[in-house]
Amino acid sequence: MPPEITVRRGERSYPIHFCVDCLGRIGSFARRLNPSGKCAVLTDENVGPLYGDTVCGSLAAEGFEPHRISIPAGEEQKNLQRFGRLCEELVEAGLDRKSLLVALGGGVVGDIGGFVAASYMRGIPYLQVPTTLLAQVDSSVGGKTAVNLPQGKNLVGAFYQPAGVFIDTSVLQTLPGRELRAGMVEVIKHGIIRDAAYFAWIEGHLEELMALEGDAVLHAVQRSCEVKAQVVAADEREGGLRAILNYGHTVAHALEALSSYGKFRHGEAVAVGMEVAAALARRHLGLGESDARRQRELLKRLGVPTRMEDVGAEEIMRKIGQDKKTLGGTPRFVLARRIGQVEVCADVPLQAVRDALLACGAEP
Amino acid sequence: MPPEITVRRGERSYPIHFCVDCLGRIGSFARRLNPSGKCAVLTDENVGPLYGDTVCGSLAAEGFEPHRISIPAGEEQKNLQRFGRLCEELVEAGLDRKSLLVALGGGVVGDIGGFVAASYMRGIPYLQVPTTLLAQVDSSVGGKTAVNLPQGKNLVGAFYQPAGVFIDTSVLQTLPGRELRAGMVEVIKHGIIRDAAYFAWIEGHLEELMALEGDAVLHAVQRSCEVKAQVVAADEREGGLRAILNYGHTVAHALEALSSYGKFRHGEAVAVGMEVAAALARRHLGLGESDARRQRELLKRLGVPTRMEDVGAEEIMRKIGQDKKTLGGTPRFVLARRIGQVEVCADVPLQAVRDALLACGAEP
Numbered sequence: 220m221p222p223e224i225t226v227r228r229g230e231r232s233y234p235i236h237f238c239v240d241c242l243g244r245i246g247s248f249a250r251r252l253n254p255s256g257k258c259a260v261l262t263d264e265n266v267g268p269l270y271g272d273t274v275c276g277s278l279a280a281e282g283f284e285p286h287r288i289s290i291p292a293g294e295e296q297k298n299l300q301r302f303g304r305l306c307e308e309l310v311e312a313g314l315d316r317k318s319l320l321v322a323l324g325g326g327v328v329g330d331i332g333g334f335v336a337a338s339y340m341r342g343i344p345y346l347q348v349p350t351t352l353l354a355q356v357d358s359s360v361g362g363k364t365a366v367n368l369p370q371g372k373n374l375v376g377a378f379y380q381p382a383g384v385f386i387d388t389s390v391l392q393t394l395p396g397r398e399l400r401a402g403m404v405e406v407i408k409h410g411i412i413r414d415a416a417y418f419a420w421i422e423g424h425l426e427e428l429m430a431l432e433g434d435a436v437l438h439a440v441q442r443s444c445e446v447k448a449q450v451v452a453a454d455e456r457e458g459g460l461r462a463i464l465n466y467g468h469t470v471a472h473a474l475e476a477l478s479s480y481g482k483f484r485h486g487e488a489v490a491v492g493m494e495v496a497a498a499l500a501r502r503h504l505g506l507g508e509s510d511a512r513r514q515r516e517l518l519k520r521l522g523v524p525t526r527m528e529d530v531g532a533e534e535i536m537r538k539i540g541q542d543k544k545t546l547g548g549t550p551r552f553v554l555a556r557r558i559g560q561v562e563v564c565a566d567v568p569l570q571a572v573r574d575a576l577l578a579c580g581a582e583p
Numbered sequence: 584m585p586p587e588i589t590v591r592r593g594e595r596s597y598p599i600h601f602c603v604d605c606l607g608r609i610g611s612f613a614r615r616l617n618p619s620g621k622c623a624v625l626t627d628e629n630v631g632p633l634y635g636d637t638v639c640g641s642l643a644a645e646g647f648e649p650h651r652i653s654i655p656a657g658e659e660q661k662n663l664q665r666f667g668r669l670c671e672e673l674v675e676a677g678l679d680r681k682s683l684l685v686a687l688g689g690g691v692v693g694d695i696g697g698f699v700a701a702s703y704m705r706g707i708p709y710l711q712v713p714t715t716l717l718a719q720v721d722s723s724v725g726g727k728t729a730v731n732l733p734q735g736k737n738l739v740g741a742f743y744q745p746a747g748v749f750i751d752t753s754v755l756q757t758l759p760g761r762e763l764r765a766g767m768v769e770v771i772k773h774g775i776i777r778d779a780a781y782f783a784w785i786e787g788h789l790e791e792l793m794a795l796e797g798d799a800v801l802h803a804v805q806r807s808c809e810v811k812a813q814v815v816a817a818d819e820r821e822g823g824l825r826a827i828l829n830y831g832h833t834v835a836h837a838l839e840a841l842s843s844y845g846k847f848r849h850g851e852a853v854a855v856g857m858e859v860a861a862a863l864a865r866r867h868l869g870l871g872e873s874d875a876r877r878q879r880e881l882l883k884r885l886g887v888p889t890r891m892e893d894v895g896a897e898e899i900m901r902k903i904g905q906d907k908k909t910l911g912g913t914p915r916f917v918l919a920r921r922i923g924q925v926e927v928c929a930d931v932p933l934q935a936v937r938d939a940l941l942a943c944g945a946e947p
Contacts, residue, residue: 338739
């Protein structure tokens with residue numbers, strides 16, 4: 220398998236580097252991409268104690284002067300107040316517009332770190348060093364950066380591509396099991412939206428993946444990044460193809476917002492959203508019962524929720540109306556025609572959405 | 584004279600429309616550029632009462648549903664707290680990612696409105712409708728958007744081009760004289776950095792300009808926009824040519840930050856900065872005494888400050904060190920070799936900077 224793939228975006232492109240037990244080589248990867256001296260390493264209080272020294276040491280060995288910034292862990296950190304404090308800290312640390320930001324952590328660190336890099340002095344280069352499965356297979360690739368507003372997730376941000384992505388799959392060994400399962404939901408999503416053979420491979424290797432067997436994990440992370448990179452290369456801004464990555468996300472974002480980002484891991488909310496999408500697709504696109512069952516069974520084997528609890532259908536409908544994916548009041552859903560092939564549907568009747576929510580456990 | 588010029592930025596370009604007493608036609612200009620229904624009109628408490636009804640009425644007549652947002656006037660509004668509240672208000676108003684934002688006001692409204700447009704749902708289209716001379720000849724063109732941090736001006740923002748710029752020079756009739764003089768400093772700057780004949784024309788027409796005689800003002804606004812558009816088209820991100828627009832700005836930003844953006848109008852600070860640049864250029868680039876005198880005389884005729892007061896050279900030096908234009912600790916200055924020709928200098932000795940500051944009234 221190749222150790223690196225390239226994400227192409229018009230005139231710009233950037234490498235995704237894959238390796239095992241290799242965080243100590245991040246300095247040379249960074250040096251290759253950026254000639255600056257100053258850099259900041261943004262991490263959180265879970266990841267920093269595990270990998271901060273290795274990463275900062277490797278950067279220092281290559282002549283960088285890393286300034287380490289640690290934020291508390293958790294989605295509730297992904298807000299504009301934290302964003303502002305981080306920007307101020309970069310000023311105080313003396314970073315200029317050529318300096319590098321390294322985002323070492325999961326999706327929260329990557330999303331807010333990316334938006335800081337996009338905005339600080341109107342944009343400085345940054346590296347994604349994702350340490351969760353979710354971030355490795357999804358959020359670190361594609362240049363979407365954002366913070367949340369009280370009204371919803373990722374409502375303020377930028378499309379801003381990293382200078383590079385550095386993925387060491389061995390860091391997943393320290394990931395809590397719940398995070399691993401949540402991340403695996405996006406891996407399954409990649410199979411459903413784009414690659415039926417990959418979906419079947421996941422069905423056949425779920426136990427190896429959950430046991431973090433090296434070859435299986437490396438294959439899944441690479442294949443998922445390839446799927447995402449292909450989709451993103453075709454379309455940075457979701458005018459068209461990129462929207463398929465939002466499979467399961469219309470309902471997921473509503474569920475996360477309603478629980479103030481606390482109850483669900485993102486991947487867990489996506490799993491429920493995928494089940495709502497399957498119920499909708501059964502009626503709206505003729506998705507076969509056997510394909511719907513394969514999705515449900517795989518999610519159940521994984522051990523993530525497939526139904527919602529303690530949430531009303533009407534409040535979800537209202538949140539969907541505030542989602543970025545809603546245009547002119549019409550919600551857009553990504554629905555599967557079959558495993559490996561999905562479509563963006565802007566013509567799903569609201570009553571059908573309500574029915575699907577109820578079928579997946581929402582309260583009337 | 585042409586009623587419109589086009590700013591080219593790679594694959595994207597946008598029109599700047601010039602006209603007199605024409606705000607009531609903004610709806611059709613907006614309709615031409617954007618098919619959406621919802622839009623927001625951001626303005627401030629000075630400009631809103633004067634022109635808000637005309638603009639919103641014109642937009643409504645073309646089928647838009649304008650949601651009007653007014654913020655207090657003043658540079659101190661250009662901060663991240665206000666930015667966050669504006670983003671939340673767009674959610675509450677139901678704007679989606681195709682909706683249009685209209686920034687109706689001076690540089691503050693344009694800068695923060697542009698950054699809101701750049702960031703809300705990762706970017707929505709926006710129109711600049713500048714109502715100050717400064718905004719008409721400078722900040723509305725070029726796609727620089729930003730807010731300030733406590734540590735300095737414009738430290739957080741984005742390069743994000745508007746869908747169009749709509750300039751009605753007759754709105755300058757309601758502009759306070761001090762704002763008019765401050766804006767004229769940037770007009771003079773355009774002559775010095777790029778066009779000696781334009782500088783001479785300004786010398787010959789300053790009284791007509793200050794009396795807001797229609798033809799003279801329209802000519803100056805158009806010619807200044809042309810100069811700016813040419814420079815920006817060559818270079819969006821200040822790698823090269825664009826940096827010349829920062830003539831006078833290295834010191835100006837420091838002065839504004841030190842006075843917490845309160846004491847100086849931006850153009851007034853730039854005037855002082857231009858005088859510091861001239862003092863530096865006399866020694867460093869061999870700028871002739873007669874050219875330096877022409878700049879000083881024109882600024883004095885205009886009635887803007889050309890010297891600083893009550894501020895120490897050392898605190899200015901420290902602020903310059905935090906500026907975006909400072910790379911690797913070396914401040915960059917745009918200096919004139921002669922009127923109409925400037926260069927970016929990264930090798931100005933710090934002692935020479937200190938001497939120039941003292942020569943322009945800074946305290947030892």
